[in-house]
Amino acid sequence: MPFPKPTTSFSPVENILCESVNAQAILYAVRMNIFDHLEKFPLDVSSLAQKTGQAENPMEALLDILAERGLLTKENGKYANTAMTSEYLVNTSPLYQGKALELNEQFYTMIRESMSRLMAGEDMRREETDASWSMPETMDGTLQNALNGQLQMAVDFIAELPEFSSMQTMADVGGNHGHYSMELLHRNPQLHSTLFDLPHVMEVATQRCKANGFEDRMTCKPLDIRTEKMPKKAFDLIFTSHLLYACVQNLEETFENFHNALKHGGCFVSHHFTQESNASSLYRNTTEFITRLAGYETHHLSRSLLESALRKAGFTKFEHTFTGFDKGTLLLVARKH
Numbered sequence: 001m002p003f004p005k006p007t008t009s010f011s012p013v014e015n016i017l018c019e020s021v022n023a024q025a026i027l028y029a030v031r032m033n034i035f036d037h038l039e040k041f042p043l044d045v046s047s048l049a050q051k052t053g054q055a056e057n058p059m060e061a062l063l064d065i066l067a068e069r070g071l072l073t074k075e076n077g078k079y080a081n082t083a084m085t086s087e088y089l090v091n092t093s094p095l096y097q098g099k100a101l102e103l104n105e106q107f108y109t110m111i112r113e114s115m116s117r118l119m120a121g122e123d124m125r126r127e128e129t130d131a132s133w134s135m136p137e138t139m140d141g142t143l144q145n146a147l148n149g150q151l152q153m154a155v156d157f158i159a160e161l162p163e164f165s166s167m168q169t170m171a172d173v174g175g176n177h178g179h180y181s182m183e184l185l186h187r188n189p190q191l192h193s194t195l196f197d198l199p200h201v202m203e204v205a206t207q208r209c210k211a212n213g214f215e216d217r218m219t220c221k222p223l224d225i226r227t228e229k230m231p232k233k234a235f236d237l238i239f240t241s242h243l244l245y246a247c248v249q250n251l252e253e254t255f256e257n258f259h260n261a262l263k264h265g266g267c268f269v270s271h272h273f274t275q276e277s278n279a280s281s282l283y284r285n286t287t288e289f290i291t292r293l294a295g296y297e298t299h300h301l302s303r304s305l306l307e308s309a310l311r312k313a314g315f316t317k318f319e320h321t322f323t324g325f326d327k328g329t330l331l332l333v334a335r336k337h
Contacts, residue, residue, distance in 0.1 A: 025065050027105055030098050032034065034063075035071075035081055035089040042078035076255040078268035081116045088148075095147050103141030111290055112245065118293040136204060139177040146179070146241070152239070153323035154271050154331050155183040167191055167236035171261065173225055174243035176201060176210055178218065181239075185217050191237075196223035196230070225254060230261035240260060245299045246308075250308075268315060270332045271323065275300045279328030303330060306307055310334045 029035065032052045037043060045063060049056040053084050063079050066072045071089070072079045081090070088097045102103035113119070143151075158164060168190055172181040175195035193214075195205055198224035209218040223230065226247055230238075238258050247254040258268050273283055284300065291299035307318055323329045 011153060014036070018121055022065060022069060025062055026069070027101060028073065029062065030065055030089055030101060031073075033091065034066075034119045035085050036091050038079060038081045038091075039086060039090050040073070042075070042080040044078050048079070069225065074320060079182040084142075086307075095144075097144050097148070098139060100144035103138060103145070107290070111293060111312055113186070114294065123295060139204065139208065143177040143179050149325040150241075150271070150323045150329050151180060151183065153321070153328075154180065154269075155187065157321050157323070157331055158237075158239070159185060159187040161267060162187060163236070163265065163335075165269075169235045169263075170237035170239060171196060171230065171235045171256075173197075173223070173230075173238060173240045175239075176230055178205055178212075178214075178220075180241060181216055181218060183223060184207075184237075184239075185214060191217070193218045194235070195220045196225070198222065225257070226250070230259050235261055235262050235329055236263055236266045237269065238266070239269045239271070242273070244301055245296055246272060248297050248301065251309040252312050255310050255315065259313045259336055264336060266336045268310070268336070270306055270334075271300075272306075272330055272332075274302055274330040275298045276302060277288055277322055277328045277330060278322070279324075280326075283328070301330075303332060306330075309336070 021269055032054065034048060034052060037048060037051050043051075045056055045060045048054075048063070049059040052059070065074060065075070067074045067079065071082060071085050073082060074080075087093055088094050090096065091098065165188065167188060170181065170184065170191060170193045172178065172193050172195045175181055175193075178193075178195050181193035181195060185193060195209070195218060197205060197220070202220050202222055205220045205294070206215075209215055209220065225243070238261060244251065244254070255268075262268065271283070273279075273287060287293060287299050308316070314336065316337050317335040318333065320330060320332045323331050
């Protein structure tokens with residue numbers, strides 16, 4: 001019996017599977033410092049193969065993939081970095097994303113290896129994930145990921161709030177690497193920050209504060225916001241970034257906790273993913289899939305959901321913006337009056 005002739009193309013699925021090889025090619029190029037070698041001037045295949053200790057034949061194919069993906073340009077047999085590559089994939093760049101890529105790859109590998117049992121509803125073993133937040137490599141990767149414009153734009157917006165110049169105390173809840181606090185302390189010399197995070201994060205967080213010269217203006221204290229209360233009327237500003245998805249089932253109670261911890265006239269700032277952002281649908285949907293596999297309800301909190309729960313907790317006078325170069329993260333300000 002003859003096979004039927006196809007009526008549709010299978011290329012979309014094949015191309016998606018090819019993307020996984022492309023991703024590994026990019027990671028390998030970062031690990032081999034290919035973009036660092038190309039930062040000063042263009043090089044041909046032979047020169048790059050010699051500098052990196054790789055064979056010329058596969059090196060050429062790798063470089064062509066990178067050029068096809070827009071990470072390199074190719075002219076007269078020589079390859080050069082693009083502006084994006086120079087900004088994010090060269091080791092000496094202040095916005096380098098190499099550790100962020102490794103952190104994502106580590107997490108994606110865990111998801112791939114666990115997908116069958118996670119899809120069946122088994123637990124992801126959050127204790128292992130929580131434990132990783134104290135690792136210096138995780139903190140560095142998380143910080144690098146925030147430097148795609150999220151951190152810079154969030155700090156700019158908060159620093160322009162009319163209340164900011166008179167603030168003296170802030171709480172950085174789930175602060176981890178601490179650089180949101182550090183940047184805000186740069187903007188307000190009278191501000192002191194208390195970084196709250198899980199107990200095992202404290203030692204590394206304290207070391208980072210000291211290494212960056214903030215040991216006198218930052219205090220690190222253990223707190224699990226899911227189960228513990230903050231000190232009452234202690235802060236002019238409470239800031240959280242990519243934290244509230246872990247509290248979504250008790251959002252009103254969490255906001256009541258924040259409301260009680262703020263001084264009169266204080267500000268609460270939420271910095272979080274939302275489906276209302278300009279991030280690509282591929283990124284939003286993939287992030288949501290991973291989050292649900294991890295056992296959380298969602299990673300994307302809408303402005304209406306947040307504002308409704310904040311109002312019930314007593315907050316008023318909202319304003320918002322979106323951060324990140326692609327405006328993918330919602331920054332929402334609420335006030336205690």
